[in-house]
Amino acid sequence: MTALLQLEAVSVAIGTVPLLDGIGLSLERGRILGLVGESGSGKSLTAMAAMGLLPLIGGRVTGGAVRFDGQDIGAMTDAQRRALRGGRIGFVTQNPMTALDPVQRIGEQVDVVSRLHLGLSHRAARARTLELLTRLRIPEAEAVAEAWPHQLSGGMKQRIVIAMALAGEPELIIADEPTTALDVTVQAQIIQILGALVRDRGLALLLITHDMGVVAQVCDRVAVLYAGRLAEEGPVGPIFAAPAHPYTAALIGCIPQDGMAKGALRGIPGAVPSALAFPPGCRFHPRCPRASDLCHRIAPLPTPRAEGRVACHHASPPPEGQP
Amino acid sequence: MMAWPAPLRALGHPMGGLAGGWLLLVAAAAVLAPFLTPYAYDVQDLPQAYQPASAAHWLGTDEFGRDLLTRLIYGARTSLSVSAAAIAVSVLCGMVLGAAAAWFGGWPDRAVTVAVDLTWSFPEILIALILVAIIGPGTTGVMVAIAVAYLAQFTRLTRAQIMTLKGETFVEAARCLGAGTGHILFRHLLPNALAPVLVSAMLATGDAIILEATLGFFGLGAQPPVPSWGGMMSAGSALVFKAPWVIIFPGLAVAITVVAINLYGDALIAELDIRQKLRRTA
Amino acid sequence: MIAYLVRRILMLVPVFLAVSVVIFSILHFIPGDPIDNLLKIGSSPEARAEMEVRYGLDRPLPVQYGIWLSNVLRGDLGTAIVARRPVADLIAQALPHSLALGGLALLFSTVAGVGLGVIAALNRDRWPDRAIMGGVLLGSTMPSFWLGLILMLVFSVWLGWLPVSGARSWTALVLPVLTIGLGGTALVARITRVSMIEASGRDFVTLLHAKGLSPLRIQLGHVLRHALIPVVTILALRIGWILGGAVTVEVVFARPGLGTLLIKSLSQHDYPVVQACLLMLAMAVMLGTLLGDILQAVMDPRVRAALA
Numbered sequence: 001m002t003a004l005l006q007l008e009a010v011s012v013a014i015g016t017v018p019l020l021d022g023i024g025l026s027l028e029r030g031r032i033l034g035l036v037g038e039s040g041s042g043k044s045l046t047a048m049a050a051m052g053l054l055p056l057i058g059g060r061v062t063g064g065a066v067r068f069d070g071q072d073i074g075a076m077t078d079a080q081r082r083a084l085r086g087g088r089i090g091f092v093t094q095n096p097m098t099a100l101d102p103v104q105r106i107g108e109q110v111d112v113v114s115r116l117h118l119g120l121s122h123r124a125a126r127a128r129t130l131e132l133l134t135r136l137r138i139p140e141a142e143a144v145a146e147a148w149p150h151q152l153s154g155g156m157k158q159r160i161v162i163a164m165a166l167a168g169e170p171e172l173i174i175a176d177e178p179t180t181a182l183d184v185t186v187q188a189q190i191i192q193i194l195g196a197l198v199r200d201r202g203l204a205l206l207l208i209t210h211d212m213g214v215v216a217q218v219c220d221r222v223a224v225l226y227a228g229r230l231a232e233e234g235p236v237g238p239i240f241a242a243p244a245h246p247y248t249a250a251l252i253g254c255i256p257q258d259g260m261a262k263g264a265l266r267g268i269p270g271a272v273p274s275a276l277a278f279p280p281g282c283r284f285h286p287r288c289p290r291a292s293d294l295c296h297r298i299a300p301l302p303t304p305r306a307e308g309r310v311a312c313h314h315a316s317p318p319p320e321g322q323p
Numbered sequence: 324m325m326a327w328p329a330p331l332r333a334l335g336h337p338m339g340g341l342a343g344g345w346l347l348l349v350a351a352a353a354v355l356a357p358f359l360t361p362y363a364y365d366v367q368d369l370p371q372a373y374q375p376a377s378a379a380h381w382l383g384t385d386e387f388g389r390d391l392l393t394r395l396i397y398g399a400r401t402s403l404s405v406s407a408a409a410i411a412v413s414v415l416c417g418m419v420l421g422a423a424a425a426w427f428g429g430w431p432d433r434a435v436t437v438a439v440d441l442t443w444s445f446p447e448i449l450i451a452l453i454l455v456a457i458i459g460p461g462t463t464g465v466m467v468a469i470a471v472a473y474l475a476q477f478t479r480l481t482r483a484q485i486m487t488l489k490g491e492t493f494v495e496a497a498r499c500l501g502a503g504t505g506h507i508l509f510r511h512l513l514p515n516a517l518a519p520v521l522v523s524a525m526l527a528t529g530d531a532i533i534l535e536a537t538l539g540f541f542g543l544g545a546q547p548p549v550p551s552w553g554g555m556m557s558a559g560s561a562l563v564f565k566a567p568w569v570i571i572f573p574g575l576a577v578a579i580t581v582v583a584i585n586l587y588g589d590a591l592i593a594e595l596d597i598r599q600k601l602r603r604t605a
Numbered sequence: 606m607i608a609y610l611v612r613r614i615l616m617l618v619p620v621f622l623a624v625s626v627v628i629f630s631i632l633h634f635i636p637g638d639p640i641d642n643l644l645k646i647g648s649s650p651e652a653r654a655e656m657e658v659r660y661g662l663d664r665p666l667p668v669q670y671g672i673w674l675s676n677v678l679r680g681d682l683g684t685a686i687v688a689r690r691p692v693a694d695l696i697a698q699a700l701p702h703s704l705a706l707g708g709l710a711l712l713f714s715t716v717a718g719v720g721l722g723v724i725a726a727l728n729r730d731r732w733p734d735r736a737i738m739g740g741v742l743l744g745s746t747m748p749s750f751w752l753g754l755i756l757m758l759v760f761s762v763w764l765g766w767l768p769v770s771g772a773r774s775w776t777a778l779v780l781p782v783l784t785i786g787l788g789g790t791a792l793v794a795r796i797t798r799v800s801m802i803e804a805s806g807r808d809f810v811t812l813l814h815a816k817g818l819s820p821l822r823i824q825l826g827h828v829l830r831h832a833l834i835p836v837v838t839i840l841a842l843r844i845g846w847i848l849g850g851a852v853t854v855e856v857v858f859a860r861p862g863l864g865t866l867l868i869k870s871l872s873q874h875d876y877p878v879v880q881a882c883l884l885m886l887a888m889a890v891m892l893g894t895l896l897g898d899i900l901q902a903v904m905d906p907r908v909r910a911a912l913a
Contacts, residue, residue: 051815053811053814053815056811056814082817082818082819083817084817085814085815085816085817086815086816086817086818087817091812091815091816093808093811093812093815095808098807098808098809099808099809099811099812100809100812101809101813101827102809102905102906102907103830103831103904103905103906103907104827112816112818113816113817116816116817116818117817148906148907148910150906150907150910151910161812164812164816168816168817441620441623441624441627445845445849445886445887445890446845446846446848446849446850447849448849448850448852448853449845449849449852449883449886452852452867452868452871453631453871453883456871457631529746533746533747533748536748536751537748537749537750537853540748540750540751540853541853541856541868553748556750556751556754563754563757563758563761563762564762567758567762570751570754570755570758571755571758573751574747574748574751574754574755577746577747577748577751578743578746578747578748578751581746582742582743582746585742585746586742
């Protein structure tokens with residue numbers, strides 16, 4: 001089965017600052033790929049690259065290629081890229097509070113997607129919008145369509161954003177930290193909605209998050225980014241059972257439990273280095289408990305391990321009985 | 324590079340350098356006026372009136388046969404010194420008022436804010452016209468009028484700066500260490516608020532030059548025969564027919580100088596990296 | 606919304622009172638006595654005293670203020686001391702000219718300014734942006750009276766297309782409107798550009814791109830709508846500035862209007878006329894702020910919600 005979304009050794013820079021370095025990922029229909037890492041690891045940038053939206057933030061692809069359904073997004077015309085965005089690729093943003101145009105009614109903001117990409121009339125687009133809202137279990141869909149964004153709660157707004165992502169009949173949804181800005185109870189609902197979409201409609205979902213708990217809950221595979229490079233990638237089950245990269249292990253170790261500060265990495269102090277001062281060698285070595293002399297000098301390349309890949313000179317050996 | 328102070332570094336910008344050069348040139352001409360020209364600014368030579376530009380009179384002569392370039396150079400003295408002095412007074416008073424309002428809060432703050440908002444909504448030229456009418460025409464009147472007209476701007480800017488700084492940790496720290504109000508205000512708050520206020524004072528000097536010229540145009544500025552850029556144009560539309568150069572050159576001097584102040588100010592803002600601070604209160 | 610309007614208008618009452626006190630008292634600090642202008646040289650002190658009684662100048666200032674204010678509220682602006690006519694007549698003659706000039710200049714600044722600002726923002730940091738912003742800087746640094754004189758020189762003297770001054774035909778309005786309007790255009794273009802650029806960076810714009818809308822549609826259909834909110838607010842606040850510009854420009858072009866009347870009365874120390882002129886300008890400023898608030902509520906549902 002060919003991958004729907006494929007990143008082939010993609011490097012990205014903003015201005016002259018290189019931020020992503022040779023990221024390789026692939027995502028098939030009907031699957032959920034979790035993309036994890038701390039702030040500054042390059043998750044959102046990967047999403048922008050996949051959407052072809054890098055120019056918006058002054059960035060560009062400096063190496064490799066982003067392929068959607070086999071086609072190189074970088075080689076497309078602007079019009080072709082626009083047809084993909086909102087059409088075959090739906091996007092769910094990080095902060096629903098600021099994602100909607102505050103001076104346009106909700107309904108119109110959803111309608112425009114199916115009018116643009118499915119060629120529906122005003123009336124048909126509205127009917128479709130109401131149907132989508134109802135399916136996303138938004139009560140009183142008609143009243144909501146006539147409401148202004150400031151009249152809705154955060155969870156409700158995120159459902160609207162998901163409705164917009166679905167309105168163009170997408171094959172792939174990219175969700176950039178869709179629950180970060182929401183209450184815990186609402187977070188679970190949104191994740192549940194996204195998971196159900198993949199199962200019921202055979203969509204592919206690229207789920208960007210810094211929450212390993214969410215990954216364990218819904219994802220098929222997981223890719224861990226650190227400082228613009230891929231640290232580890234593979235199926236969720238084996239990786240959670242026996243993470244090979246010390247950074248993955250630390251992330252799994254910090255799945256929020258009661259009373260624990262969000263984002264703090266247990267046992268690994270410090271923060272992701274700034275893109276202006278990436279350390280030489282393995283970029284994780286200043287924070288790594290296993291770092292050796294080798295790690296200071298030479299960056300490890302992703303090498304196959306079990307059903308995935310890991311980029312570490314001192315990766316944990318696979319559990320007994322596996323290659 | 325970092326060792327140079329920001330005003331010098333601003334000269335390194337392409338536009339900043341050009342603008343700074345013009346300002347230095349005008350300032351030097353104003354200071355050295357008597358050595359630069361063989362003519363006196365106030366001696367009339369009626370047979371020579373309304374001469375267009377020539378080798379003897381590079382920019383021509385005015386309605387009394389006086390050399391226009393000479394009057395322009397002496398006019399720079401009046402226009403620049405009046406505007407700069409007025410803005411300096413305005414900045415000092417504005418900083419005191421703004422700092423007091425921000426520091427004490429309560430009713431002094433409210434009183435200052437209301438007064439500032441009230442004057443803010445009236446055009447400077449109107450405020451200045453009325454004040455000159457009260458004080459009487461002449462450089463003193465114009466200076467006071469300009470100082471008062473821009474007072475609201477500096478009060479508002481200083482107040483906003485102090486308000487933001489007040490909440491920052493180093494102020495809390497100083498207070499915890501037992502520093503008195505005066506110490507915190509003069510050693511910590513005002514120096515930090517200074518850069519944005521000074522830059523906006525510089526930009527306001529440009530506006531003040533225009534205001535000074537406008538008052539001069541109405542005949543309310545420096546009284547004849549002392550030249551000022553605005554006063555040189557006070558004959559107004561009557562001269563447009565007869566000797567347009569008498570109108571064109573003083574106006575150009577004003578426009579180019581004000582453009583230069585703005586361009587140099589932009590370069591300075593970029594060097595000091597205070598665009599955000601200025602925009603917050605714009 | 607209606608409750609808000611009423612509240613907002615009531616808020617203007619104390620402002621109006623404060624402004625009227627300021628206008629009234631400032632004028633009494635002006636040196637020079639209008640009575641001197643009226644009396645023949647060598648008139649007797651009795652004649653002078655009679656004149657002072659006739660114009661109420663012999664009473665204490667607070668009383669004079671009370672009488673003046675109650676008269677003003679009844680529409681009686683007093684009698685011009687020099688012109689010896691009801692001030693209301695002079696104002697009624699001057700006001701339409703100033704309103705036409707200010708209104709047209711406002712219209713011109715808005716249309717030209719928003720247009721140029723949009724073009725500059727869409728071509729950010731490319732040559733159209735640089736050219737427009739260069740022109741804007743130039744436009745905002747020329748004294749308006751000088752710009753007026755130069756326009757007069759070019760279009761009336763050299764090209765002979767338009768009348769030099771006066772108010773006999775509509776063509777006489779073109780140059781004054783341009784003179785005030787160019788300054789306003791510079792201001793509006795600058796605000797439009799900055800707020801467009803600022804709005805382009807907002808989160809919801811990213812999502813609009815992600816929905817596949819074309820950049821032009823995003824800029825003109827969404828970003829510009831947001832950018833116009835501050836433009837309208839600031840423009841309404843600047844109505845006073847535009848009228849202030851009218852003062853000088855009216856004098857340059859020798860047009861009848863509030864500005865010319867104000868300057869003339871200031872030099873003649875004709876208190877009642879000066880007071881009335883200032884009052885008119887102050888009312889325009891206050892109505893401008895009111896208009897700005899109302900337009901903001903009309904354009905932004907969040908503001909409406911906050912007011913409800």
